[in-house]
Amino acid sequence: MSQSSDISVKIDDEINIENNIATDVEKNIATDIEKIDKPHNGKPITMIELSPKGTYLVTYSPEDKSIIGWNVTNVEDEFQLKPDDYCHIIHEYYEYKNMINMCVSDDKKLAYIYRIIMRRLKIIDMNNNGQEIKLNFDSFNYYIYFCTFNLKNEFILHNYKLISISKYDKLYLLFSGIYIHEWDLLTEKSIRMFVNEEKIEISKFPAMKSLFI
Numbered sequence: 001m002s003q004s005s006d007i008s009v010k011i012d013d014e015i016n017i018e019n020n021i022a023t024d025v026e027k028n029i030a031t032d033i034e035k036i037d038k039p040h041n042g043k044p045i046t047m048i049e050l051s052p053k054g055t056y057l058v059t060y061s062p063e064d065k066s067i068i069g070w071n072v073t074n075v076e077d078e079f080q081l082k083p084d085d086y087c088h089i090i091h092e093y094y095e096y097k098n099m100i101n102m103c104v105s106d107d108k109k110l111a112y113i114y115r116i117i118m119r120r121l122k123i124i125d126m127n128n129n130g131q132e133i134k135l136n137f138d139s140f141n142y143y144i145y146f147c148t149f150n151l152k153n154e155f156i157l158h159n160y161k162l163i164s165i166s167k168y169d170k171l172y173l174l175f176s177g178i179y180i181h182e183w184d185l186l187t188e189k190s191i192r193m194f195v196n197e198e199k200i201e202i203s204k205f206p207a208m209k210s211l212f213i
Contacts (some may be wrong), residue, residue: 003151004051039083040064047099051106052151057081058104060112063089069108088130105149109133113147121147123155 003073040061045058055073058065069084088110090099100119102112108126113119147157166172169186182191 014144031074039068039087040066040092047111049102049104051104052149052153053104055107056104058102058110060102062099067102067110067112069110084126086126086129088124088126101146102147103148104111105153105155107153109149109153109155111131112147121157127133 025033040059041064042064043061043064045059045061048057050057051198055071057070057072059068059070063178067088069086070081071084072081098115100113100115102110104110104126109123110126111121111123113121121135123131123135147155149155170182170184172180172182184191
């Protein structure tokens with residue numbers, strides 16, 4: 001009888017161990033499902049950008065330091081998008097704290113601008129585990145303003161250069177080499193003054209060139 005009692009106790013222990021393992025597995029599965037249901041780990045999203053054709057969008061959370069892509073096409077429920085498997089984590093403090101602008105192409109190339117002292121640009125491939133894409137413009141001397149992609153998945157970088165400042169608290173800025181804007185420092189409003197399909201050279205505006213800073 002005593003042996004039978006001992007054996008029964010051991011069997012009960014094994015059952016308890018199996019139950020504990022099963023409970024742990026269920027908890028892990030529940031946690032994984034919760035993570036999927038809560039992109040960015042439930043942290044606030046501050047930026048949302050849609051690709052030019054509306055097939056792909058990205059969301060950004062500075063608190064979670066993450067950028068997640070979402071497929072908009074072939075979705076069964078239009079109100080329930082599913083995130084991509086790849087989640088881009090921004091490790092550098094000055095990048096996730098100072099992001100200014102981001103954009104994404106239909107073929108899942110992501111670009112974003114952040115500020116240290118001057119503005120900086122980073123482009124990654126969301127289809128290739130966030131591999132960085134390097135651009136060759138070492139002599140780039142314009143101030144990066146914002147970026148975008150067009151319908152052909154071509155990357156367009158918009159920029160401006162200060163070409164004049166007046167005694168009436170107004171700045172004159174050259175955007176992307178073809179637009180001239182007047183910026184009022186007091187009202188903080190901008191007016192587009194001039195547009196030219198050809199690239200504008202500062203030398204064509206002697207009065208502005210003499211005031212160039």
